[in-house]
Each structure stands twice: as structure tokens, then as C-alpha cells.
Amino acid sequence: MDSKFQPQLVEEKLYQEWEEKGLISVNKGKPFTILMPPPNANASLHAGHGMYSVEDIMIRYKRLRGYASLWIPGTDHAGFETQFVFEKHLAKQGKSRFDFNRQTLYENIHSFVKENSGLIYNQFKKLGFLADWNRSVFTLDEHVLKTVLETFTKMEKEGYVYKDEYIVNYCTHDGTSLSELETVHVERKDPLYYLKYGPFVLATVRPETKFGDTAVAVHPKDKRYKKWVGQEVEVEGLLGKFKIKVIADEMVDMKFGTGVVKITPAHDPNDFEAGKRHGLEVKKIINIDGRLNELAGPYAGLKVKQARVKVIEDLQKKGLIKKIDSNYIHSVTVCYKCGRDLEPTIIPNWFIKVKDLKKPVIEAVKKEKIKFFPKRFKKQILQWLEVMHDWPISRQIAWGIRIPVWYLINGNESKIWLSFIDHEGKFKMGTIQQYLDKGYNLDEIKKGLQQITVPIYKQEQVKYLISVDEPKDSQNWIQETDTFDTWFSSGQWPLVTLKKEEYKIRFPTDVMGTLSDILPFWVSRMIMFSLYAKKEIPFKNVYLWSKVVDSKGQKMSKSKGNVINPIDLVNKYGADAFRASLIFGTSPGGNVPLAEEKVIGMRNFTNKIWNIGRFIYMNKNPNDKTQMTNKIQSSNDKIIKQLRKEFEEERKKYIKSMDGYRFSQALGLVYEFIWHRFADYYIEQLKDEVINGNIEARKTLEEIYLGNLKMLHPFIPFVTEAVWKVFKGEEKSILNESL
């Protein structure tokens, strides 16, 4: 044995051996199953993935405890996320999604993902993860598509799906609507304009939306304006005079501004609700490209921000601005991905009715059929479930699972809006009718199709059918271009990862480990889908691990320049040291700082483990001069007894901690024992005996040392395996042992 443990020399070899000898999975024993949270298929390893170690710890621990551990990996197509990354690449080439038809865009993203996928698995192997790589599932695999589409059609049949023109947060830059969970609120200072509005003065930060106003609202108890309520008032505006209704609604805060609010149902969520209450017209004046439309007269074509400037300029010229409060601070809803202002707008969207679906989820959580670690997340998910409302699942993104809805073209040519790239490569946008009139044929339109929009018409809806397969008379139909929100498919992860026969024995699975950030997006949806489709919870325990931050507790980000590449640390100090540094002295559900100093500390620990082994091993074959003996001094006899006793206590505590998911505690326990009790005290006490050839002393040390190796193996698999082989022979593996 070398005087130092050199992970660089052994780790890769050991992992290869585990793979070659079929030690990755076991069949014997009671089932223990973990489904790996699928990383984005095009992702490469970042520090946060290091926390997957927690699952490897569980897998290895349970295995040593005699379970048939199974860890199924996979990757996620991650719709919006991936398309976002891809579009950034496009932007570098001076291109955008508008330059491609849908099919081409999809294929390009597909090959982009393919190029980059698989990388992360090699990096996971470097970390020692014992997942069953052959069973990897990709969220666009055929069987996944089948399940996801089946779930959708089943839900539709049972009345859980509806289409609605609802106000959604739309990112005009990324070209998709987002769920409320995907929005971020930021505080910002914006000018608050006081506009003259007929007999009123009202305050607004969005004067450019005034073309979409369909009412003015005051508080029902506001005496100042009582006489106007229910009347129509005449207002002088930029497009001339118009009449507008005055309504009374509790939503108005009498104390804010002048107590008068303009109502723009198409472009403000509150106004949209107010509009519903009062039966107001919804007048959409901003298109999804973020520009004002023809209803804004001369302002048509301007982007929202440009329009605002121009509108204010013109209002000022007309003397319609009373004052401007330039110190107004309010919160603005922005895109979680690109940070730009989101445009609340009306888009036809597919929704999942959640009210009945979430009931059994709440019940299961309340009854602790699913347990959360740490416990406090039980409350958090319950709180979130209570406020959860209908889930908009449409994303105007090419990269994803296309919603299996087909619209009837015949008779609806002027009701179906779309954009496409024509045979000259030009971008076109309008209704089907418009382009048929211009001499395009349907095939060309379909071939270059980018996106279709089918609004909801009061008089006569466009007929659609829900079908996974293309309708027989396909020329009469056109498929919805919206794709499912990624969480709609990843939410069904537990339904697509196991083999049919495994659902009997491995379902519900044992543990779902993930970051608390996606508790509402993912964990709650998985529970919901599973209870819906299988009438069974998908997993018994949820373990929320920590977010990996830098050594000062700061979130890692490229802009801050504090991103740590875990592979560098692994190459330098070994996977064991890296893994242990994320576990040792930490607690779940919060932040865990990743500091090189700590990795070094843990590297020292792995080296200590190695050298303890080295000492014991060296004395296995003492030189000729020593006489082997079984006799032991009585004082040392006591020490050995004490050692055994202490070890037994350690072991008990360890098992208790591990079974209670207190991994940090378990590792801390063994660390303390093996280093500061076993090595510093017991070995020192028995050293002379051992060197002088006392068999019992040496044997005791070896036995207890090996026992500790097994306890440490889940945390630091490589060094423990390496030493195990030294003691037991190259062909042996600690993975076959039991704890």
C-alpha cells in the first residue's frame, strides 16, 4: 500500500469494475427504489448535481442492509429551458426561432440535445453513482409520449381539461406563456401618470394600454364618484372622443391615486377578473409579438415601451396629463428566465382543472402517507396546494410534446390564425383564409407552419378533436402547435420509469430526492398524476436536499463568476472528498456551501481511512523477528473490550441516523469515532502490542476497522472499496457485503 490514497489512480478503475462485474444492481432482497430526478438532457454536471450523492448514499446503504436497491436514471427534454438555451445559440449566429418552421426548429433542437446528452452520465459515474444506466429514460421516449398523451386524453374525457382564453403571463421575448409559478416579482421604480380621463383623473403606470380600456372603476362606497356609477361618460383620448362605462368594484382602493382605475381586461389580471364580474368587453390591443395592434390607431406596430413614450408625449401635447409621480415603487412581474417584463395578455390556452385532482394530494400529505424530510416542507407544500389553481399547460414552444388536438379547417379558414415560412423563406402571419386568398395552398402553409392560434369565438367555436394519431382525413385538420408544459410530462415521471411488472413490487417507490425549489412544480404534480392515474402515491418519502452555494453562502452564477466546477474538485481531491464535503456537517433543505478548503479536509479524511488500513495491513505479516502471540496484557484486554463496546454503540447510532435520513449525523459519527477514538486513542494504545505480534489485538482492530469501512462506504465508496480489496482480495467487493 502506498503511503497516500490516490483517488486519481483507482476511482475510474473501480467504477469500471463495478460495471463489468455487474455490481451496479442487485436482485436479492426486499425492494428499495429511487427514481433519479432527470437532469436536463443537454446539461452537464454542475455543483448542484453533487447533491444526487444523497441518493447514492441511500442506494448503497440499503444495499448493504440487504435490500434490492434500484436507482433508475433519466433525462428530461426540459422544453422551455432547452429551447431558451438553443435560442441563445441561434442568437449568436444572428438567427432566431422566427427563421425556421416548427418542424425544422424541433429537429435542430433535437440534434443539439443529442450532441450534448450523455455527458452528464459519465460525470455521474465519476462521482460513483450506482444507478442502473441501462435503464435510462428520456422524457421524449416513445413509451413516455404514449403515457403522457394517454393521461391527457383520459383527463379530457373525464372533464379535467378545458380550453379557455384566459389572461396569461406572456413573455414576448421567449415567445411563450408561463404559469404563475414561472414568474418573478421585482420591485421597481416607474413613473405613475395621472391622466385626465373625462370627468376623472386616474393614475396608471401603463398609459399605452388605454386603447384597451373598456371601463372605469371606482369603489362602491366612494362618495366622490357615486353619481357616475352605472353611467357612460365621455372621454377625450388620443384617438378622439369615446364613451366608457363607469363601474363600482371593491377591488378599487379609494386611497390609492385618485380612487379611479381604468379597466383593461385584456392586459391586466385584476382587470380581467373585474371584466368577468361586470361582463365587460375584452379588447386586446397588444399582440403576442409585444407590439400594439390596429386598435391602437397610429400607435400600431410600436413595441410596448416605445408606445408608452409616444403616448405620454402626445398626451402631454394635448394637456391630458395632470401630473407624474416619478418616485412610484411597485412590483413588476418578469420572466424567470430572461428577466424581461411579462405581458399579461389573452391567449387561448389549455388548462387542467385542479380542484378535484389536488384533493387526494392534500389528503395524502396531511395523513403523512408521504413524509417530508425536513418536516417543515409538509406545511410548505400544503400551503402551496391550497392556493394552487387551474394549471395552464400550453406552451408556445416547439421543443416539447405537441398537444394532441386537431382543429377542423373546413369552414374555419378565417378563424384560424397562424404564422409560417413560405417557399421563399419569408415569414408570414395571418389567418388561413388570408393566405389561401393570396394563392398559397394548404400544403405549403402546413409545411412551413410555425404556430397556430385558434381563439375562442362566441358565435361558433372552431371544431376540434383530441386524438393521438393523425385523423384519417388529415388534410381537413391542423394540429395544435402548442406543446405541454414540461412539468406535465416530468410530472408523470413515476408512471414511466418502472417496468410493468415492477409496479407490483416497487411502487410506490421509496424516496424522491430533490431540491425544495421544485416542490410545487414537480413533486406536487407527480403526486397528483400518480393518484389520478394509479390511485396510489408515487413515493413514500420526499427528501429535500440543499442548494449548493459558494463558500460565502452566495448563489453560484456566471455573472458573479463564483461558479465552481465539481469535476475540477473531483480530479484534484477525489470523488469521495467531494461527496463527503457536501454531506459532512450540513443539513438538508437549505444551503450548503461548497468550499475547496472543506473538500481538502475531507480528502484528508479519506487519506486517514487509507492509512489506518495501511497500518493494520502492514502488521498482518510481521517480519521474522516478531513472535506471534495470543497473550495480551490485562490492561490492554480492558481496552479491547472497551473498544468493542464503543463500536457497538457507534453502530447502533449510525443505523438509527441512517434510517432517519440524518446522513450528515451518521457521517459525523463515524468520522469522529474512526479518527479521534479508533485511530488517535485505540490504535495508539494497542500499537506496541500489534507491532510485537499480538494477534488478538490486531484482529480486533481489523474487524472493527472493516466494520467502519462498510458504514463509510455509502459516503465515500471509492476509498472504502479500494482498501476492502487490499484486505480481502482483488476479486472481492465491499458491495457484496452486508452491514
Next chain:
RNA sequence: GGUCGCGUAGCUCAGUUGGCUAGAGCGUUUCAUUGACAUUGAAAAGGUCACAGGUUCAAGUCCUGUCGCGACCACCA
């Protein structure tokens, strides 16, 4: 505004149902060693466990309040 959490050594953090003479990693100081390991060992300095009350034989741990910090949710015309 609502909910949850946190405030423990210079830094980053552990501390399960109350029993601590309060710990770890890194850092600091002193000493030791060609002997399993300097990626080491022995020792030391450093804390009124945010503050104020309360419950208890006993409180870092439970309760109430105050201050500070963070996360999430809701809302802001």
C-alpha cells in the same frame, strides 16, 4: 400583508423526541515527529448559543414578545 425558517467560535455551519462541562471543517497559536498517515499527532486560544421574559429539577433545544436576516406565497391601477 400571509406562511415558514434562520440568527451558535474569526469564516462556513452541525447540534433527532430538553440532560452540554456547547461541537465540526477551515483559520490562528505552541509543541512534537525520520516509526500507518505533515493530507500527521499533542495541546491552546476563541462563544453571556441575537435580545427580553416565561415553563422546568434542568433550556442552544419548549412557549411569548422584540430586533435583525432569508425563503416562499399573495397584492400593489
